[in-house]
Amino acid sequence: MEEIKLLRYRIKNPNKYNLIFGQSHFIKSIEDLYETIITVCPKGKFGIAFSEASPPYLIRYEGTDKECTDLSIFNLNEIKAGHSFLIFLKDIYPINILTQIKNLQEVCTIFAATANDIDVILAETDLGRGVLGIVDGMSVKGVETDEDKITRKDLLRKIIGYKF
Numbered sequence: 001m002e003e004i005k006l007l008r009y010r011i012k013n014p015n016k017y018n019l020i021f022g023q024s025h026f027i028k029s030i031e032d033l034y035e036t037i038i039t040v041c042p043k044g045k046f047g048i049a050f051s052e053a054s055p056p057y058l059i060r061y062e063g064t065d066k067e068c069t070d071l072s073i074f075n076l077n078e079i080k081a082g083h084s085f086l087i088f089l090k091d092i093y094p095i096n097i098l099t100q101i102k103n104l105q106e107v108c109t110i111f112a113a114t115a116n117d118i119d120v121i122l123a124e125t126d127l128g129r130g131v132l133g134i135v136d137g138m139s140v141k142g143v144e145t146d147e148d149k150i151t152r153k154d155l156l157r158k159i160i161g162y163k164f
Contacts, residue, residue: 005124006132010117011075011086017068018089018115020098023131025083026106027052030060033085036100037092038064045090047072053082053128065090079120081129083108093160112136 013019024033030050037046047069049061059076063069068088076086089097094113101107112118116137122129144152156162 002125007122007124007129009075009079009120009122011120012078013071013088013115013117015067016115017071018092018094019112019118020085020087020089020094020101020110021112021118021120021134022085022101022107023083023109023111024050024085024104024106025108027054027060029085029104029106030062032104032106033087033101034062036104037087037097040097040100041092044092046087046092048085048087049073049076050085051076051080051082057082079122079129079131081120081122081131084131 011019011021030048033048033050037044037048045065045068047061047063047065047067049059049069049072052058052060059073061069061073063072065088068090071088072086076084079086098110098113102110111120111131111134114136118137119135121132121134123132
């Protein structure tokens with residue numbers, strides 16, 4: 001039986017952009033992800049990178065924003081896990097595109113859709129690296145109060161623009 005090495009990588013996101021981190025299984029994933037986002041948000045600013053798990057083992061990338069694209073490439077190059085993808089978003093919330101991304105035939109898993117700091121938990125074997133999961137943000141510190149509910153509803157209605 002072989003040993004498995006566990007690793008942790010904190011995604012670099014200096015401007016706290018929203019991101020979507022997931023797993024896909026096919027080289028055309030990069031094009032389908034791009035087309036999906038641009039169809040839903042035609043003026044959206046974003047960058048995507050996708051790590052191949054088959055020869056020639058490249059990071060494929062597309063985007064409408066150089067900074068977001070470069071961040072996606074940089075982070076996936078550090079993570080080095082095949083079939084993973086990372087999307088950084090400017091002026092787009094994950095909720096606007098997440099359902100369409102999840103419905104892509106080649107998307108297997110969404111690990112995170114967040115602007116929080118996230119740690120990627122990796123396993124490394126002689127084949128390479130795989131994503132076991134993520135740690136998204138910090139641990140909870142209590143239960144919402146009535147005042148917290150008012151703050152949450154104000155955030156959704158007045159700041160983000162969603163209403164329920």
